[in-house]
Amino acid sequence: MTITNQQLFERSQQFIPGGVNSPVRAFKSVGGTPVFFQRGQGAYFWDVEGKSYIDYVGSWGPLILGHAHPAVVKVVQEAVQNGMSFGAPTAAELEMAELLCTLLPSIEQVRLVSSGTEAGMSAIRLARGFTGRSRIIKFEGCYHGHDDALLVKAGSGALTFGNPSSAGVPAETVSHTLVLDYNDVAGLEKAFSELGNEIAAVIVEPIAGNMNLIKADPEFLAVLRKLCTQHGSLLVLDEVMTGFRVGLQCAQGIYGIQPDLTILGKVIGGGMPMAAFGGRRDVMQCLAPLGPVYQAGTLSGNPVAVAAGLETLRQIQTEGFFEKLSTRTRQLTDGLVAVARKYGVRFSAQSEGGMFGIYFGENPPKTFTEVMACDREAFNRFFHAMLAEGIYFAPSSFEAGFVSSTHGDAEIEKTLNAAERVFEQGL
Numbered sequence: 001m002t003i004t005n006q007q008l009f010e011r012s013q014q015f016i017p018g019g020v021n022s023p024v025r026a027f028k029s030v031g032g033t034p035v036f037f038q039r040g041q042g043a044y045f046w047d048v049e050g051k052s053y054i055d056y057v058g059s060w061g062p063l064i065l066g067h068a069h070p071a072v073v074k075v076v077q078e079a080v081q082n083g084m085s086f087g088a089p090t091a092a093e094l095e096m097a098e099l100l101c102t103l104l105p106s107i108e109q110v111r112l113v114s115s116g117t118e119a120g121m122s123a124i125r126l127a128r129g130f131t132g133r134s135r136i137i138k139f140e141g142c143y144h145g146h147d148d149a150l151l152v153k154a155g156s157g158a159l160t161f162g163n164p165s166s167a168g169v170p171a172e173t174v175s176h177t178l179v180l181d182y183n184d185v186a187g188l189e190k191a192f193s194e195l196g197n198e199i200a201a202v203i204v205e206p207i208a209g210n211m212n213l214i215k216a217d218p219e220f221l222a223v224l225r226k227l228c229t230q231h232g233s234l235l236v237l238d239e240v241m242t243g244f245r246v247g248l249q250c251a252q253g254i255y256g257i258q259p260d261l262t263i264l265g266k267v268i269g270g271g272m273p274m275a276a277f278g279g280r281r282d283v284m285q286c287l288a289p290l291g292p293v294y295q296a297g298t299l300s301g302n303p304v305a306v307a308a309g310l311e312t313l314r315q316i317q318t319e320g321f322f323e324k325l326s327t328r329t330r331q332l333t334d335g336l337v338a339v340a341r342k343y344g345v346r347f348s349a350q351s352e353g354g355m356f357g358i359y360f361g362e363n364p365p366k367t368f369t370e371v372m373a374c375d376r377e378a379f380n381r382f383f384h385a386m387l388a389e390g391i392y393f394a395p396s397s398f399e400a401g402f403v404s405s406t407h408g409d410a411e412i413e414k415t416l417n418a419a420e421r422v423f424e425q426g427l
């Protein structure tokens, strides 16, 4: 007899808070029982009841090559056979560092860590250590992991559950964090004119995938770069989600912007726990053992994660990879918009590379306020109707979606046919 999602969820709640190891998995905002997965291959994964789904979450971004890509599986198996962890330098981690520095010219030196949270937290500490200043700026609805200093008016799960600023974060800790509106140039100019010389760093998602998906106005990022330079503050681009997901040069290449520091994660680990922070050599050299800023990790540069990440980065450098991925993603978003229009549903969508946002609103939002104005109830009904059709979108209207290189014409067609049935029946 097969076990059901419901049975596993009931048992999980006894032993794991909320039954999940990361809140956004709990289906709290969309309601219902989370799906427990047991196997994935390419664009599909299967739950414990044997039902298959086309996956548009891709483990929240890393799986740009789909589930269990044969080349990635092979290098992981080889790496495991050679030892799971050394806690000492390896040639492979050097290869990864050289590759990241080559692909992203703004990165002169890089350090590997195990999660996006660690990368964000380390970049902020480094920026403070380098500048000797405490104050930082972030933007409402952007999420940079769950480090105390950055968990203020955050996006992603924090926003989903209506607690964008977490309990347990001391007021003194976040008294140095100034939160501004995304894409608001005037607000930025005002903050710098008042406090410019106190600001250690500004951290921003150039394409904010943690409040569905909002694109920064090029002018907003250009002004941000200029103000940081003028005031000696460091610009930290959070490319954990966009890094090697929107294109080979990441969002910084698309916008033509040179950050002082970049944080990366997701795709660079190929589905394994790996992230990185890197940037200007003079800044990075403030890190221990060279400088006074301490940062460390037992599993940093883990050889198995590095193997998966290196192979993933090799695959995405194949000629035409991002052109194909972008076309495929647009095929999905354009198709969904066309079907919604046909049935008079207020719906819009946009994408960048293999990342997309869908909105129950007339136009793609440009600000946090516009994100909040989208019809969340309509999204929840859509989510469940599509889930029943075997299409797995992120279980939150505040999360971006992801397409992999294994999503083909057949998967897009199945998805659009399902959306047609859902919109035809009415939400």
Ligand SMILES: N[C@H](C=O)CCC(=O)O
Binding pocket: 022, 023, 024, 025, 060, 143, 156, 157, 209, 210, 241, 399
């Ligand atoms: N948006 C989050 C990460 O980027 C979603 C993943 C999580 O919180 O578990």
